Amino acid sequence: MTWEEIKGLIRPELVSLGGYSPHKSPETLEGAVEVPLESIIKLDANENPYGCSPRVRQALAEYDSWHIYPDAAQTKLRQQLQDYVGVDASRIVAACGSGELLDDILSLLIEPGDEVINCVPTFDLYRIRALVNRAKLVNIPRDENYGVDVNAVKAAITPKTKLIILANPNSPTGTLTPEPDILELASTGVPMLVDEAYYEFCGQTVVPLLSQYPNLMVLRTLSKWAGLAGLRVGYGIFPPEVASYLLKIKLPYNVNVAALVAVRESLRDIAYLMERVKAIIAERERLFGELKKLKWLKPYPSQTNFIFCAVLKGKASELRQKLEKRGILVRYFDLPRLENSIRISVGKPEHTDALIKILQELEGEMNG
Ligand SMILES: Cc1ncc(COP(=O)(O)O)c(C=O)c1O
Structure with a gap:
């Protein structure tokens, strides 16, 4: 096959996709x-x-089981995160950065043509991963101060809407969406993913409300507050049933042994x-x-x-x-x-x- 023929096999929407600009x-x-x-x-x-914490540097210097695969079920990691987050480990799944979990959630929910509501401008990865996962993006513009237009989001919901994604606080604008607005959107019953990558810098979280809203899911990361961006560890908090599906479909060893050590030590040094x-x-x-x-x-x-x-x-x-x-x-x-x-x-x-x-x-x- 020539390159031109191979190119013809690539999904057309990906040939023209503008990628994430790191x-x-x-x-x-x-x-x-x-x-x-x-x-x-x-x-x-x-x-x-x-x-990162000096404890992480020390523990990684002493670690010597690099030749052994990590625990695919993330048993200890999820228990450690349980204490930090304050929810049962059965609700937690970790990944190689929180972006990987976004991908897993889209894989779980999206059939070609399903709609994903995105409150723009926001973190560009949502657009890219939604399109790669064959979703139709429905962009709802934020207001002049980058606040979420709750009524417009609600009006955009159709039977094909599978997910509302909301970065809170938003990136790149830093804006925080008030909790009542998030709950108004969650009350629609549509699956809603709140990305709390910057939670530790703002202190506002919807995690305590997850048991009341079974459609609500939260993403977090250790990249920012724990200084582990290079090691790539994120996690999400989900209804237990969703978490068990995510554990089934994720790549088996998605959190590497260095990251496991680093999270353990970070959580000992909060x-x-x-x-x-x-x-x-x-x-x-x-x-x-x-x-x-x-x-x-x-x-x-x-x-x-x-x-x-x-x-x-x-x-x-x-x-x-x-x-x-x-x-x-x-x-x-x-x-x-x-x-x-x-x-x-x-x-x-x-x-x-x-x-x-x-x-x-x-x-x-x-x-x-
Ligand atoms: C809103 C938002 N979510 C997620 C991330 C990335 O998190 P991770 O490093 O866990 O992939 C960022 C990083 O800039 C971000 O701004």
Whole structure:
């Protein structure tokens, strides 16, 4: 077969699919930045600037069963998460990042042409995984402050609606949806997935309500608060019946042994990690105040570990480029409802200081 013939076999909607645009890894920026690679300040992927718990580093250094498969049933991991989350282990399933669970839920529910309601703008992975899983995406625009339009979501529900997805707080805008709005949507009875990737930074969760709403499911991750983004561990909380189906269809060894060790040790070090979460929240508020002073950026209040900003003077793409050259990485967007904007992850105080200094210097260079 020629490549042209093989290409003809690929599902047409995937040939034309715009993929997820991940951030750049610092090691790919050799020659593109004016600073040594090791001094790059990475504020583009909402990672934890403090890293993981020292207990994780120590336990991984001592671990020596790399040749043995992990427990496919995640028995201990789910028990450990049971204590942290406060729900029975029978409701919990873990995965290689929370995105994998999104995929498993879509695999479980979606038949070709079923509808998935997405409150846009939001985390782009929902669009991509819904389309890859042959769902029809129904995009409901958020309001001018990025709040969810509850009435419009309810009006969009049809007999084909299989899932409502809601990031809470939302990414990349940082907006929190009030609990009554979530419950109004959950009361429709349609399966609803609330992505609480940033829960530890906002403290609001619908997990205690899961027993009252059997259609409600929650995704969480250890990437952000526990600083384990590189090890890839997420989990979800589901009705027990859904959890048992997910355990059946997931890839058998989806949480690797290093991740199992890392979660165990992180959960033994919650006080330490939550101190760092507190420091990030305090820094978020300071960064917000500093960005506001600049006048040519409009930061939006955030309940996460990042701040979304409209760029009021000059082009966001150029600003991102200029920051990158000077060794500070941020995300930029130029999409419908996310026009000319950047998203800055909250770093350590010294990262804020370096960023603000460069932004002050760049003001004169930004036209418009
Ligand atoms: C809303 C949202 N959900 C999930 C994730 C990713 O989580 P994980 O690292 O567990 O795949 C992110 C990461 O940026 C996010 O913004």
